[in-house]
Every structure is written in structure tokens, then in C-alpha cells.
Amino acid sequence: MTTYTASSYLWLGDYEQARHHAERAVRSHDSTPAGQRSLSREAIAHLxxxxxxxxxxxxxxxxxxxLRALSSPRMVTSVHARAGRPGHRPGCEIPRKQTGGGVSGGPGSNAGRNGIMSETDATLAARELRIRKPYFDLIASxxxxxxxxVAYASMRKIQPGQDLDFVCGEERLPTRVVRVSQYASFEEMLEQEDPIAIGGDLGKNPQELLAVIRSIYPPEKERLGVxxxxxxxVIL
Structure with missing residues (x-):
């Protein structure tokens, strides 16, 4: 059922929850004896x-x-369909990696604030991050x-002065990065940063905020750095 839960969150545009449930599904499949696995569901979980x-x-x-999903020995129609139109939902298309480096908003996208530019297009390429509605509203306010x-390799490329658009459904909020600080853990980060500037009223109780953040990112992700x-x- 975790596989279907992840797919549902993708459709709703809640990518953090989709990631969380898809990772659970992948771990579940990995721990299942080979003869008892559903290879098609395993491929969908990876997708x-x-x-x-x-x-x-x-x-x-x-x-x-x-690529791991597409290498599955059981490529049923549903897997092909999802690979052909990944994450399709109204107003939501997945960014595609370009051969020239960086990430693009998709075929035919223009360099500028309406998409993610290749790093060859600008010294500081514009980026976009999808975010849940409550946090989107907190930034807007x-x-x-x-x-x-989490300090994924792609996230570590974000630099001060870079344009960063936060996206929630059809809404888009332009911002500019003023600084990027890296920490070894969420706990260390909350000791140095203002919790309210991170989570609004939730930050009034730093331990509660810490618990919420760790419910989103499992320990193996936190170990990548924060x-x-x-x-x-940015006022346009």
C-alpha cells in the first residue's frame, strides 16, 4: 500500500510526503525475499x-x-506509462536534466524567472523549489x-545572490538567496538559526520543530548534511 500512497502524494503535489512513502516502499521491497517480490510495484516505487x-x-x-526502475525485468504497461509521463498532474511537469549541465524547466523552456536555467546560461542560474502550502504562506508573509x-549535491550549488522561486501548485513566489549555511545535523542547525524564521509558530518549540523536520527527512538523508x-x- 505504501507504493500507492506515494503515487497519491505525487498527484497531490506533496513531494516531501511522496518521497517519504516511496523510500519506505523501496526499503520494503529491498527487504523482501526475491521470490516474493512484485517487480512491477518495485519499479513503480523507484519511479x-x-x-x-x-x-x-x-x-x-x-x-x-x-534508471533502476527502467532496468526492471518486468516492465509492465503501467511502468512504461509512468516513465513516459512522470509525475503528470495539472499544472505540474517534472524538470528534466539537460546534457549541457544544470536543470531545465523542460523542452522549449526559456532562460529567466519562469524556469530553471542551465548553469551555462547564467553565472547564477535561477532555481525553483516546491514547498508545502503552510510554509509557502509563511514565506509570502x-x-x-x-x-x-538536505545537502544533496544539486542543493549545494545554490549560492547567495541566486534567484529562487518557491512553487506550490499554481502559485509561485520569487525570492533571492542572501546566504547559505551548512550544518552537520538538524539539531546543530536549530542551535544556530532562528526557529521561528524556519517554521513560524512551530518554531516557538524548537524540539517540536526538530521532530517535524526529522519526520520529513530520515536519518540517512540528514547524514548528507543540512x-x-x-x-x-523579490518584488517584481
């Missing part, structure tokens, strides 16, 4: 995880999971000025 990671700004990991992410990305809204 779902790849789609979620792509939307969360980790294209290299997304590609790895996608000016309360949340720090976005917390980024606190300071942002300011």
Missing part, C-alpha cells in the same frame, strides 16, 4: 521516488532511481526567511 526527488531539487538521485533542505538557505522576497 515515484525519482519523480519526487526531481521536484525536490535532486536531479542526479532522481535519474539514478529512474515574511515570517519564514530560512528554508531548510542547508539553511536564507531568502528575501
Amino acid at each position: 515515484d521516488l525519482g519523480i519526487a526527488l526531481a521536484h525536490l531539487g535532486a536531479p542526479d538521485e532522481a535519474i539514478a532511481y529512474g 515574511g515570517i519564514k526567511t530560512v528554508e531548510v533542505r 542547508l539553511a538557505i536564507g531568502v528575501e522576497k
